[in-house]
Amino acid sequence: MNEDQRSLLLSSSSRFPPPQGVKLSYGTAGFRADASILQSTVYRVGILAALRAVKTQSVIGLMITASHNKVSDNGIKVADPSGGMLSQDWEPFADTLANACDPQQLVQLITDFVENENITLDGAKSVEILVARDTRPSGESLLEAAKQGICSIIGAVALDMGILTTPTLHWMVRARNKGVKASEIDYFEQLSSSFRCLLELIPRGSDSRNDADKLVVDGANGVGGEKLEILKKMLNGLVIEVRNSGKEGGVLNEGVGADYVQKEKVVPCGFGSQDVGIRCASLDGDADRLVYFILPSKSSRKIELVDGDKILSLFAVFIKEQLSILNKKRNVNVNDGYQCCLGIVQTAYANGASTDYLKQLGLEVIFTPTGVKYLHEKAAQYDIGIYFEANGHGTILFSEQFLRWLEAKITELSDVAKGSEQHKAALRLLAVTELINQAVGDALSGVLLVEAILQHMGWSIEKWSKLYEDLPSRQLKVKVVDRTAVVTANAETVVVTPPGIQEAINAETAKYPRGRCFIRPSGTEDVIRVYAEASSENAADSLANSVAKLVDQKLGFDSY
Ligand SMILES: CC(=O)N[C@H]1[C@@H](OP(=O)(O)O)O[C@H](CO)[C@@H](O)[C@@H]1O
Numbered sequence: 037m038n039e040d041q042r043s044l045l046l047s048s049s050s051r052f053p054p055p056q057g058v059k060l061s062y063g064t065a066g067f068r069a070d071a072s073i074l075q076s077t078v079y080r081v082g083i084l085a086a087l088r089a090v091k092t093q094s095v096i097g098l099m100i101t102a103s104h105n106k107v108s109d110n111g112i113k114v115a116d117p118s119g120g121m122l123s124q125d126w127e128p129f130a131d132t133l134a135n136a137c138d139p140q141q142l143v144q145l146i147t148d149f150v151e152n153e154n155i156t157l158d159g160a161k162s163v164e165i166l167v168a169r170d171t172r173p174s175g176e177s178l179l180e181a182a183k184q185g186i187c188s189i190i191g192a193v194a195l196d197m198g199i200l201t202t203p204t205l206h207w208m209v210r211a212r213n214k215g216v217k218a219s220e221i222d223y224f225e226q227l228s229s230s231f232r233c234l235l236e237l238i239p240r241g242s243d244s245r246n247d248a249d250k251l252v253v254d255g256a257n258g259v260g261g262e263k264l265e266i267l268k269k270m271l272n273g274l275v276i277e278v279r280n281s282g283k284e285g286g287v288l289n290e291g292v293g294a295d296y297v298q299k300e301k302v303v304p305c306g307f308g309s310q311d312v313g314i315r316c317a318s319l320d321g322d323a324d325r326l327v328y329f330i331l332p333s334k335s336s337r338k339i340e341l342v343d344g345d346k347i348l349s350l351f352a353v354f355i356k357e358q359l360s361i362l363n364k365k366r367n368v369n370v371n372d373g374y375q376c377c378l379g380i381v382q383t384a385y386a387n388g389a390s391t392d393y394l395k396q397l398g399l400e401v402i403f404t405p406t407g408v409k410y411l412h413e414k415a416a417q418y419d420i421g422i423y424f425e426a427n428g429h430g431t432i433l434f435s436e437q438f439l440r441w442l443e444a445k446i447t448e449l450s451d452v453a454k455g456s457e458q459h460k461a462a463l464r465l466l467a468v469t470e471l472i473n474q475a476v477g478d479a480l481s482g483v484l485l486v487e488a489i490l491q492h493m494g495w496s497i498e499k500w501s502k503l504y505e506d507l508p509s510r511q512l513k514v515k516v517v518d519r520t521a522v523v524t525a526n527a528e529t530v531v532v533t534p535p536g537i538q539e540a541i542n543a544e545t546a547k548y549p550r551g552r553c554f555i556r557p558s559g560t561e562d563v564i565r566v567y568a569e570a571s572s573e574n575a576a577d578s579l580a581n582s583v584a585k586l587v588d589q590k591l592g593f594d595s596y
């Protein structure tokens with residue numbers, strides 16, 4: 037590192053002293069904490085993003101958000117050149133950088149890292165980092181800190197994209213690196229035109245909806261609601277009413293949003309008896325999660341949840357159907373089909389009934405640990421990989437090879453079989469590749485794909501919800517002395533250490549018909565999570581409670 041670069045880093049980092057007595061970790065989804073202690077972390081992640089851009093010679097993204105967490109929290113995460121999450125092998129560097137205690141140590145860490153990674157910091161070629169934030173009030177000053185970090189690497193340029201949903205920023209990074217149009221309006225145009233294309237390809241005779249059949253969306257009082265207000269004006273064939281857009285005075289994520297709805301299974305604020313039977317959806321605070329729900333009756337606050345697993349199932353049914361139309365042999369002597377490898381990726385939190393349903397459809401289902409970085413990586417190994425967490429984060433990935441085959445197929449079919457069922461199925465799949473955000477799970481693109489498929493199938497939300505019946509489940513969390521004491525294996529379904537716990541969980545689980553239970557340390561909170569499933573609500577509650585008690589006895593504060 038040359039002297040200019042060194043002194044630039046020393047002087048700028050002295051303006052961002054780290055908080056005392058706090059250890060930060062990049063975690064499942066970047067750094068997250070109370071916004072008041074994040075200035076130094078965000079500044080340092082700005083440096084990391086700039087180094088990543090120099091190393092990859094590509095555009096990198098920085099998103100300032102704490103998603104579904106409290107409004108007083110904030111966080112920061114990096115989008116890699118593909119638009120996906122930061123490569124996992126840079127996470128340890130992110131941790132050490134965030135925890136360096138003074139400017140000298142920070143500069144030493146950077147010097148060692150750039151040497152090991154062969155990064156040349158001569159500023160010869162400039163690199164760009166796109167920075168965006170959600171609607172949190174702390175975002176503005178944190179974005180400034182991120183810019184300061186970026187600018188302290190010679191040759192790195194910060195581009196302030198303002199307030200965006202997390203998936204839009206990821207989409208932009210991916211588009212910029214592909215050399216295609218990448219503004220927010222380009223994003224909205226791609227979504228709305230591919231949505232229109234899917235509606236135009238709906239077989240004649242399907243029920244067309246009237247305006248009364250609207251979709252009501254809970255925007256979590258965050259960025260998603262205000263962006264959906266813009267997007268909805270660009271759509272034909274779908275009426276959307278946005279509630280909790282943040283303009284009515286509600287607080288971000290407080291009694292609203294996808295996380296609240298999925299975990300509590302009750303009606304979010306702003307919804308009530310007038311919505312009974314209507315198709316409703318909830319976004320989370322940065323619009324990368326989506327769940328649907330129905331209010332079954334006026335007298336209860338309980339909702340019928342249509343979660344990420346059901347969105348995944350809907351997508352899988354549709355894709356499978358289009359593939360089978362496409363691969364129907366037109367001529368018995370010619371098999372011009374493509375053996376498309378379709379894979380479904382879930383985590384242990386997926387409702388067991390969803391996994392059974394997907395397997396019954398003949399689909400290949402695999403499991404990864406919690407966290408979209410793991411699911412995404414796995415899904416990318418298929419021609420078409422569909423992944424979802426039960427909480428509503430997920431997307432569909434299409435391989436380059438499949439996309440090239442599909443495009444060639446469309447060219448061929450438009451010559452020899454224009455307007456045929458096969459041709460339409462191919463065009464539908466192409467529209468899905470454009471509509472779904474392949475960088476990361478995206479509530480706005482997800483909502484449009486769900487709506488297009490429901491219209492295509494002629495299904496109501498009730499019909500969709502009845503694809504299979506969820507097994508009753510319960511999630512609990514237990515505060516323990518040291519959550520890292522729990523180490524799991526087999527996609528987090530088995531506890532390896534401390535010894536004895538798994539045997540005790542097995543013994544408990546065996547008492548319940550259709551019982552399933554696992555524990556794991558959270559990657560975002562200082563707790564051990566307990567998940568239980570069984571044939572009735574009481575049984576699921578009782579299994580979860582007894583395992584939580586067991587965890588508390590072995591690892592809780594009174595156990596020491
Ligand atoms: C059970 C659960 O919902 N876990 C969430 C939560 O992770 P934990 O590691 O469980 O704290 O936050 C992650 C990031 O948003 C999300 O990917 C994940 O699904």
Ligand SMILES: [Mg+2]
Nearest residue numbers: 103320322324
């Ligand atoms: Mg989120």
